[in-house]
Amino acid sequence: MVDSETDVLIIGAGAAGLTAALAAHESGASVQLIEKQDRLGGTAAISGGVVWLPGHDQMAAQGIADSNADALAYFRSLDHGEMDEATLRAFVAEAGPALSFLTGVDAIRLTMMPDYPDYYEDRPGAKTGGRSLDNELFDFGTLGLWKDRVFAHGPAPRMMLRETPLGGGSGVVDPAELQRRETEDLRGWGQALVGRLLKACLDRGIEPVLGCSGYRLSLDQGRVTGAIVERGGEQETISARNGVILATGGFEWNDALKHAFLRGPLEAPASPPTNRGDGLKMAMAAGAGLGNMTSAWWVPTLAIPEAQWQSGETRNMPVLIERTLPHGIMVNRTGKRFCNEAANYSALAGAFHAFDPATYDYPNLPAYLIFDSHYRERYPLSSIMPGAPLPDWVAQADTLAELATQIGVDATNLPATVNRFNDQAEQLDDRDFGRGKTGYDRFYGDRSRDGAAATLGGLTKAPFYAVEIRMGALGTNGGAKTNAQAQIVDVDGAPIAGLFGAGNVISAPTGSVYAGAGGTLGPALTFGYIAGRAAARRVNQ
Numbered sequence: 001m002v003d004s005e006t007d008v009l010i011i012g013a014g015a016a017g018l019t020a021a022l023a024a025h026e027s028g029a030s031v032q033l034i035e036k037q038d039r040l041g042g043t044a045a046i047s048g049g050v051v052w053l054p055g056h057d058q059m060a061a062q063g064i065a066d067s068n069a070d071a072l073a074y075f076r077s078l079d080h081g082e083m084d085e086a087t088l089r090a091f092v093a094e095a096g097p098a099l100s101f102l103t104g105v106d107a108i109r110l111t112m113m114p115d116y117p118d119y120y121e122d123r124p125g126a127k128t129g130g131r132s133l134d135n136e137l138f139d140f141g142t143l144g145l146w147k148d149r150v151f152a153h154g155p156a157p158r159m160m161l162r163e164t165p166l167g168g169g170s171g172v173v174d175p176a177e178l179q180r181r182e183t184e185d186l187r188g189w190g191q192a193l194v195g196r197l198l199k200a201c202l203d204r205g206i207e208p209v210l211g212c213s214g215y216r217l218s219l220d221q222g223r224v225t226g227a228i229v230e231r232g233g234e235q236e237t238i239s240a241r242n243g244v245i246l247a248t249g250g251f252e253w254n255d256a257l258k259h260a261f262l263r264g265p266l267e268a269p270a271s272p273p274t275n276r277g278d279g280l281k282m283a284m285a286a287g288a289g290l291g292n293m294t295s296a297w298w299v300p301t302l303a304i305p306e307a308q309w310q311s312g313e314t315r316n317m318p319v320l321i322e323r324t325l326p327h328g329i330m331v332n333r334t335g336k337r338f339c340n341e342a343a344n345y346s347a348l349a350g351a352f353h354a355f356d357p358a359t360y361d362y363p364n365l366p367a368y369l370i371f372d373s374h375y376r377e378r379y380p381l382s383s384i385m386p387g388a389p390l391p392d393w394v395a396q397a398d399t400l401a402e403l404a405t406q407i408g409v410d411a412t413n414l415p416a417t418v419n420r421f422n423d424q425a426e427q428l429d430d431r432d433f434g435r436g437k438t439g440y441d442r443f444y445g446d447r448s449r450d451g452a453a454a455t456l457g458g459l460t461k462a463p464f465y466a467v468e469i470r471m472g473a474l475g476t477n478g479g480a481k482t483n484a485q486a487q488i489v490d491v492d493g494a495p496i497a498g499l500f501g502a503g504n505v506i507s508a509p510t511g512s513v514y515a516g517a518g519g520t521l522g523p524a525l526t527f528g529y530i531a532g533r534a535a536a537r538r539v540n541q
Contacts, residue, residue: 002226002239006032008535009227009240010247011214011279014042015521016503016528017247018197019098021206022107023532029242031206034229036213036278041151041194042249043271043475043504044521048161049135049190051110051525052518053095056133058112064130068092074118074125075510082292082511090484091509091526098529099133107200108193108525109136113162117439118516119344128439132517134162135192140185142199147185149210150194151272153315154307157189158182165321167517168443193521214278217244217286217499224286224498242538243498245531246488250476250504251277252296261478263294264353265365268301268316268472273309275475279505283480286499289491291507293478297520298349300330300367301472302382305393316472317382319369320345323469324444325379326457328371329421330469332364335404335413337421339364340433342441342455346514352471367469368407370400370418372459378446381467395466403464422458430456474520477508486531500535502527 008024010017013035021033039045054071071092075083102108110133118126137160140147158181161167180186187195201208212231217224218239226239251257252269254277269275284290300323301316309315323330324342332338339351352364377386384390397403404414424430428451435441436452445454480488480501487495488506503524510523 003236004032005239005241006030007240007242008032008245008532009238010034010245011227012042012247012249012503012505013040013208014247014249014503015044015193015197016524017245018194018201019102019107019525019528020245020247020502020532021201022105022197022204023101023529024536025204025206026105027533027536029536032238033201033206033208034212034214035208035210037151037274038210039149039151040198040208040210041190043275044524045151045190045194046153046272047190047474047521048166048517049188049193050161050518050521051133051193052131052516052522053099053133053526054092054131056096056099058133059130062112062114062130064114064127066127066130070125072125074120074123074515075513077123077125078120078513079511082295084291084481084507084509086484087482087509090530091523094530095522095526098526101529102525105200107197109196110134111136111162113167115168116517117443119347119440119514119519121438121440131515134160134167135188135196136160137181137186137188138192138195140187140191140195143195143202146198146202150191150198152191153309156185156187157191158186160188165444168447214248214282217282219286222497224496227282240498243500243535245500245502245535246279246283246480246505247501247503247528248279248505249275250296250479251275251280252473252476261293262296264349264355265362265471266296266473267365268303268470270299270301270316270318270472271475273311273313275504279501280479283488283499283501283505286496287490288480288488288496289493291478291481292511295478295512296473296476297346297514298471298473299345300348300352300469302467302469304382306391316470318345318472318474319469321444322379322381323369324441324455325375326446326449326453326455327375327459328369329418329459330367330369331409331414331417332367333409334363335409335411336417337432338367340430340435340441342435342445344440344514349471365471368409368466369469370403370414370459370464370466372464373461374457376465393467396463398462400464403466407466407468418459422460425456425458428452428456475504477504477512477520479504479506481507482527485534486527487534500531502531
């Protein structure tokens with residue numbers, strides 16, 4: 001029995017799903033959008049909200065040259081065989097139109113960050129700025145009753161990302177202006193991104209159905225015709241005349257799927273614990289081919305025991321700035337440095353996942369961020385400001401040898417490692433790992449210091465401190481394979497009729513490459529746009 005009907009059913013109301021709903025609706029299709037949680041937005045809502053898109057109009061308007069050829073050259077220079085040429089070309093070609101579409105329906109308001117570099121500046125086609133875009137503040141009061149139905153954790157962000165150190169800003173906004181933003185409930189970051197997308201949907205009569213999860217796809221002679229969903233403990237069947245778009249996120253909180261597919265440990269995800277592979281399992285049951293399954297949008301993370309998700313899991317915070325600042329290094333369990341601490345966070349996973357066949361172990365997991373009192377006096381550690389009391393999960397000692405003993409690393413190696421680093425930092429030349437040589441290395445550092453000094457500074461002032469760093473992810477980036485029309489394909493590469501995908505549930509169009517700030521959201525929005533239009537086409541034929 002069919003309980004309800006629509007042209008296009010979208011499962012998952014994050015950034016990709018909301019975009020797909022708008023694209024399908026504006027192409028003439030009726031839309032039903034469901035979300036398993038009681039709040040929508042998922043990972044996008046708690047993210048920085050930055051969107052990475054090549055070749056958009058704002059770059060051209062400010063005289064920054066970019067082209068499809070440049071973007072393709074950039075990705076190809078980083079490809080290790082995991083990218084599908086057709087889907088990569090689709091992302092690059094449709095990124096600009098997707099931005100124009102979303103801007104035109106007032107679903108997005110982005111401002112280019114001209115100084116935010118691509119993560120691999122030395123590669124062909126890379127840009128020193130312009131492809132990463134930040135959200136303008138959004139008035140949550142305009143959402144009415146829906147303002148409390150957007151996923152959030154902690155205080156609402158009252159700044160735009162470009163006003164903060166993460167976006168190259170000072171982090172200082174006039175207190176009166178901040179008070180105005182709080183009074184009027186103006187929000188930035190991912191809250192602004194999701195809030196504005198949601199408002200555009202609501203303005204068109206698209207009301208997401210919350211607390212409704214996809215369970216199994218309905219098929220008729222090989223075509224996806226809808227889905228069996230669960231709501232309030234009961235199962236319902238939704239018929240989708242044109243098809244179903246999966247936009248359910250990744251599988252980084254599903255231990256069985258992680259152990260089956262990922263190349264190395266993912267112990268501490270930074271995303272909400274609702275990303276458990278629901279859409280991936282539905283696609284697999286329908287015969288979907290898989291791609292890029294060994295990878296994720298990796299990021300080093302710091303567990304904050306006192307910060308928990310609503311469901312009780314410890315929240316893991318991305319370590320973006322802390323590891324790049326002067327007077328700090330990362331060491332492994334032997335007390336030795338093992339990487340350029342200021343390298344881009346996704347690529348750092350290669351260093352964390354180094355495998356020692358002699359010990360049959362990962363010697364760089366966990367790692368430790370070691371810093372001195374110069375660091376402590378100047379810089380925040382996550383939300384702990386300089387001068388604030390330290391929680392008990394931050395180790396402290398008067399000597400490096402004592403600190404090493406506390407955290408269980410070699411008490412001879414750690415002082416020697418710090419002494420070697422101090423000598424190189426004094427010369428502003430990290431001969432071991434090249435930290436500070438690129439503009440990206442210096443971007444997240446102390447921007448009051450010039451050149452490599454923005455990230456290189458010795459650990460010379462006691463007491464010394466340490467916190468444990470684990471390997472996390474913003475989400476997985478492997479999943480169901482798609483073609484250039486966002487159709488999910490089967491194990492032989494043929495489209496599964498009526499089934500589309502966007503976001504972290506699909507094999508990322510850019511493979512495992514995190515191109516720059518916003519490298520997940522750019523493809524998610526673009527493929528949401530492609531999927532929505534493609535699914536709606538049947539209505540208009």
